Amino acid sequence: MAEINAEHELRKDLAAAYRLLDLEGWSDMIFTHISARLPDSDDRFLLNSYGLLPEEVCASNLVLVDVQGENAGSSPATVNPAGFTIHSALHMARDDAHCVMHTHTMAGMAVSGLAEGLLPVNQTSMEFFNRIAYYDYQGIPLECDEREAIVAAMGDKNSMILRNHGLLTVGRTVAEAFYRMYYLNKACEIQVETMKTGGTLLIPSDDVCEHVAQQASSPRYMAQSIDLIWQAMIRKLDRIDPSYRN
Template sequence: MATALKPLTEMASEERGARKLLASCYRVFDMLGWSEMIYNHITLKVPGEEDAFLINPFGLHFSEVCASNLVKINSAGEKLDGSPYAVNKAGFTQHSIFHDRLPEMHCIIHTHTTATMAVCSVEGGLQPTNFYACNFIGNIAYHDFEGVTVRGEEGERLVQALGKRRILMLKNHGPVVLGRTLPEAFITYWALQRACEIQLATMSMGQPIIVPQHVIDVHQRDLGQVQLPGGPGAPDFAAMVRRVDRIDSSWRD
């Protein structure tokens, strides 16, 4: 375990790259209005290291996160980099179980946007009433609310509820989105956010049009035909980082 935090320039290139990628994601989320005071979390595994992932410092706003102040911890909640910052127990407890049990899922996102929390708090959850919602029908898991996620014993129930899916809607709480890469997790969250926003708008207007299952099946089958090279979400996320850089590039520090 490290006793002092190394300067960014002295870290291994893999960790330095992961820190910059994750820091840029926090700034993108803030730019899109998806931050929640000093709370919520996006975590990313450190490439080439066993049981090590990066998380935001507890006490800093998403707009203050940068590559050097992210905290490297393991699944036991131990800091591995000598960071002076605390880690929110609610974030560690939830994310650590997924990183430990699903090592192929390198990025995990949990935030409290109004739209996603609202859909998590209504009977039936996400409904097939719009283009983006049809991306996810049949691919979302749900977990009953048990209070703030600070008890390790809830972790096993979270994993069981998730199953083979990669989106877990915590009822009365908010979504957890997992991805093999950060851009993949980002574009999944973006589309889920849009689906929830449009559902809220639609439900406020009257009786929604429900898309039939056979159309949902065709939609999900054909989604891969509209992706650009680079992997799921890579061009989309790069575009958002360019926008952030035009506003403030201090996330790179």
């Protein structure tokens, strides 16, 4: 019974993340995906049904798959092959990657196409100083043999810019992955807007940037911030449309 309840709660959180993704304007039609590994499982995780818009995802229509991409539940639905490759790679390799979130936001894709990547032009950006992984574009990740390269590029970091592609974050919870994605995307938005001015970029010293990154990554600060923000976003979502819970 406890296992069933844990999966049900995870389904609700994951469905909420899809709806919030849509609410934030991060949707890429049917090609945006977030996954969550089942509690106490090494080889099964939840992913959206291929063909559904994020606004259509709810707890009951999430698809349970194994690490081979096979449907492990009773639903006949399929999942995005590229999404499966990226997500299963990290779920299999990282014990702490309970949730994996991948987006194709305009700002994220713009920064992913810059040789210099993410720059510490604002304190939001500095939170990711020396804490961003980069993965060179290899084409649409349809083949599972690309998983090792993705894992190697990610290393022990929790945020990644897939060059010429988009953004990726992992978390021990859905809330944590969402938190990282929100601020990673915000950092990209700030950089794009700053570069539009055509002015000289003001980059603080490495010491200052590292200090900010350490402040932001303090376990107590992060835990409190993630919890407060997630609960606030759930309240907002429930006011707008609670159907994600179904």
